[in-house]
Amino acid sequence: MKRTKKERQRLLTETIEDNPFVTDEQLASQFGVSVQTIRLDRMELSIPELRERIKDVAAQNYENEVKSLPLDEVIGEIIDIELDQRALSIFDVKDEHVFQRNGIARGHHLFAQANSLAVAVINDELALTVKSNVVFVKPVKAGDRVITKAIVRNRNSEKNRTYIDVVSTVNNETVFKGEFEMYRTKGSGDNNEVSN
Amino acid sequence: MKRTKKERQRLLTETIEDNPFVTDEQLASQFGVSVQTIRLDRMELSIPELRERIKDVAAQNYENEVKSLPLDEVIGEIIDIELDQRALSIFDVKDEHVFQRNGIARGHHLFAQANSLAVAVINDELALTVKSNVVFVKPVKAGDRVITKAIVRNRNSEKNRTYIDVVSTVNNETVFKGEFEMYRTKGSGDNNEVSN
DNA sequence: CTGGTATTAGTACCAAGTGCTAAAAAAACT
DNA sequence: AGTTTTTTTAGCACTTGGTACTAATACCAG
Incomplete structure (x- = not known):
């Protein structure tokens, strides 16, 4: 039991921002809590699930790329x-x-x-x-x-x-x-x- | 039955390259074949599944973003x-x-x-x-x-x-x-x- | 002790697949 | 035509990384 919920959520946000490719399971073990807790946290912070996050990153990239030439x-x-x-x-x-x-x-x-x-x-x-x-x-x-x-x-x-x-x-x-x-x-x- | 298998696979490659976000189901209906056929095609052409494709795009993006101009x-x-x-x-x-x-x-x-x-x-x-x-x-x-x-x-x-x-x-x-x-x-x- | 918050567990379900087997359909041969 | 080969479908079990929801447990404070 490291620190408060607040603190964990702060770190969680940071971690995911830093690396959107991380799964709930990895996060759970990283913070020493259960997967469910991570899910709850994500919900409260309205952080989307892994696949959505990845899709967002990809889509962002893609948008720019599709926009004609070398804008990317x-x-x-x-x-x-x-x-x-x-x-x-x-x-x-x-x-x-x-x-x-x-x-x-x-x-x-x-x-x-x-x-x-x-x-x-x-x-x-x-x-x-x-x-x-x-x-x-x-x-x-x-x-x-x-x-x-x-x-x-x-x-x-x-x-x-x-x-x-x-x-x-x-x-x-x-x-x-x-x-x-x-x-x-x-x-x-x-x-x-x-x-x- | 539009054209040969070869032709379909050519178009398939193109389509996916053009828009990696397309699912097998969408492809199947687009080409008027079953989902299994699409899967087979992807296998033969060694085109990864949707999620992998998206992840690739995202990862690529991510790399670039991080490397765009080293801040060292x-x-x-x-x-x-x-x-x-x-x-x-x-x-x-x-x-x-x-x-x-x-x-x-x-x-x-x-x-x-x-x-x-x-x-x-x-x-x-x-x-x-x-x-x-x-x-x-x-x-x-x-x-x-x-x-x-x-x-x-x-x-x-x-x-x-x-x-x-x-x-x-x-x-x-x-x-x-x-x-x-x-x-x-x-x-x-x-x-x-x-x-x- | 009673509440309220926080955490964990468990179940059913989903999307978009893989892997495998088997059967049906179409095309190609001889 | 009859047979072989290729191509296409179908079906089922299983996988990941989740959602949605319910229920149980833990813990801390008044």
């Missing part, structure tokens, strides 16, 4: 996109993205979000970053919601290049900006013929 | 460092770091390695990236071992800035280079508050 490879969640024009993504900064010491987000996460978005906005099979200049304007903290906007500025069809401006904000304040020069295979663009 | 102190392994002077790290590019489509490493991983190294080489409590210009010189593939060298070029004590050049190579060929402007607290003059 994006850091942050794309919430709006007009191919070859603009795109918007959200990225919630969590504890794991920041330096422990000062709670400031590591630069490469912001870069990753911006870079991903630059790749995603390009309407092409292959888009690679060639160059980028970025500025980390203001520190981002855990808990911040970073909204990143990518705008296609320019296309050079001869050199297969696309130039993209990216700005990230938190509460309407710019925290990061960058210019990305992207390489693309084709000049395919259904609705426009930008060349410059 | 440094991306890549530091193999040599002289604080405030130079540092060297190794990063082995794995499948999870590349675009599935073309096997080319995603830019932000190279950036992350470089950025981490730039942070690490600075002998200070707090080091933040202020700006960076980077060039992705040559695509990096899964299996490549990226060796990244950071060299401290310059220090401006008044502005609490340090300038670092970073070059990444694979087999002695430059694949990435960048300049990083870093902010640091100490070194000369204390400054605890971050201003940009």
